[in-house]
Amino acid sequence: DAGVTQSPTHLIKTRGQQVTLRCSPKSGHDTVSWYQQALGQGPQFIFQYYEEEERQRGNFPDRFSGHQFPNYSSELNVNALLLGDSALYLCASSRTDFLGNQPQHFGDGTRLSIL
């Protein structure tokens, strides 16, 4: 049973470029959330996708956008990259169950470095 998979594992970009990160959720999961983790900090919520729509968004600018596909996989796009966007980007998946809370399961992340 494959867990959450993210690609690529590492990425180096320069300021002003655009980047796309990819995530495949754990089998049986239909909800994907994206987090940014800066060095020495906890993950910060970017947004969450469910039924191919953005359901919730954190305090991130519009340069951060996403998409969810019919197979539940997801992409995170960041435009006009800034040095401060250098971080570990984590994808987490869960199953939306309105009968109770479900924990999120994380991938190993994509390390994005901006030069």
Place this chain on the structure above:
Amino acid sequence: DQQVKQNSPSLSVQEGRISILNCDYTNSMFDYFLWYKKYPAEGPTFLISISSIKDKNEDGRFTVFLNKSAKHLSLHIVPSQPGDSAVYFCAASGANFNKFYFGSGTKLNVKP
């Protein structure tokens, strides 16, 4: 806004003893609390959770305690093992469980 806080960046414990990791939160609307463990170069791994209707949840060596009046939760690991050495994050969400807030983590070192 730091709604979930872990005020101890690190903790060192002898193997076999108890490890107690603490977490405080400010939002009384939080309904669901979780602990994650993170090894270097890996994503966080779900450890244990607790709903706001409970004050204790136990899973093997791991027990989470929730004190809603103090807005405080703790993770107890008994007995601690060297393999428990990792960074531990607490997280919280509201009743819609859509958006999780994470603390900044506590690095636990269990000495053999």
